[in-house]
Amino acid sequence: MAKNQFRIIVGSYEHNILCLSLDLSLKTPLFTPIFHFQAHALSVKCLDVSKRYLVSGSNDEHIRIYDLQKRKELGTLLAHQGSITNLKFSKSKTENGDGEGSNNKWLLSASEDNKIIIWRVKDWENFGTLKGHIARINDVDIHPSNRVAISVSEDHSIRLWNLMTVKKAAVLKLRNYSQNGQFVRWIGNGDYFAVALLNKVLIYKTAAAKVHCEIDMNKKTIMHLETETLDGKIYICVAMSDGNIHFYPTEGLLTEEPKVEEPEFSLLGHSNRVKDFKFYKNDFGTYMVSIGSDGRVVVWDMEKKDELAVYDCGERLNCLAVVDETVEKYETMKKRDSESADLGEQSEVESDTEELKKVMFGNKNKKSKKGKKNKKKKVSIELE
Template sequence: MSAIGDKNQFRIIVGSYEHNILCLSLDIPNQKENDAAKTPHFMPIFHFQAHSLSIKCLAVSRRYLVSGSNDEHIRIYDLQKRKELGTLLSHQGSITALQFSHPASSSEDAAVSKGSKNSKWLLSASEDHKIMVWRVKDWETVGTLKGHTARVNDVDIHPTNRIAISVSDDHSIRLWNLMTLRNAAVLKLRKYNTNGTCVRWLGAKGDYFAVGLRDRCLFMKLDRLKFLKK
């Protein structure tokens, strides 16, 4: 959200079952005493005919927008130029989740990324049981996170950008070391008799995470995970 004049302005990007991506600008006027009649205003910004099958997920990182679909493709778009840049083709199953790393915030990270505020990595999860790691500056694959034995439902990157967490239809939560691209820890969910459908880190330091199940939400500390022996 950004404040412009006397309005609050949002940009909303949605993907549809009709294979399209639509970006809308939503202007919400400040409600003053004499402005009660003002209503929010939607305005189309851009529209892409993105995929050949329904869109499953989207992710945005400042300049870039990526979309994942049942057609097994990941499309890349430049939000500044409003055009498609290309397609990532490494998965052999529907794309279920996309997640950019956090923009560099520390002086060390900024030096590595040469001052760029764009994300360094993109993670993509799929029904093929894999999580791919892509380098944003050239969109090359730098590794594959293997360990799940069923569809990966969601993935999220820790605020430090050093680890990631994922949930799968194999009844497990897995922690990944993004420095070594190896599985670092695992927690089984069999006692809940269901799978994790989504996962998110909580707090600025990422000491906690939340896992959404079909009938409940679990809140856990990072130290609940059983770390694997080196």
């Protein structure tokens, strides 16, 4: 019998990463700590997960890579000269819920150094740098097609990027607003996108590149923004400094004459700032995990809109990722069929060491050239 179980990974101001396994199959939900360690020299600012890989970014300018399947750190990406503000994997079609396929080949990292770097996941090579912002980049999101990215910055602009050509696609200025964009998310299939300022959410129509409507949060501070489909309806989900998460259905917002109303519902699970929240769907239902400065991890049943479980970490939490419980099970690894496989073919497990050697040392006959090239880019990849 399948268990209703998944893992929650959080990063804290105290430099730590904590992984919890949550079992909802039991009468009383059970949290089991899986690992807890100091991951960085300074605060952990962002996390993202894609299949077996977890990445963390920090004020110490490092991006660390972990293999969750083996519960092992793979190495460090060093290319930014500033705090890492955001990490975002391109999602495969399967992860987006659009069927089979795999497009999760990019990792985007944003920083206070005004740059976005595109990393190629298969070998963690620096594929290119997106330059154009002239101040700290606050957030980045990848279009459902995986071909376009969007970013917001302290330079009072919104930029769209062509990930295929590694060039800027468009620049939008926040001319009528005194605040900078703090968070940005594509809505649905990408025809619209939402930008959160300090206390407003602006909804843009992508084709027109203009503000379609706005949601005023009555001078309350926005702490995080997500968009999610729940029961067939797309919501703009806004976390606040007072512990609330508000849910605005887009049905009335995306019409020719938008109607901006009060949130359809709100969830209050924290005593102060909600720092991050993520959604997780499995065969048993749809869940939301929220974290706050109060150190609480709160798990919600989104069908009942009710609090399911709470875990107090005792640390000031900053960022969050959610992943399947099966990520660590050996059976999920892609193994070689000993009878039908070619002699040169390797399983996912066997190929890891060779891949890491290639990243570290490259091909022997190109070693010196590659070393010079990496030095010129100021890119360093440290691996065990």
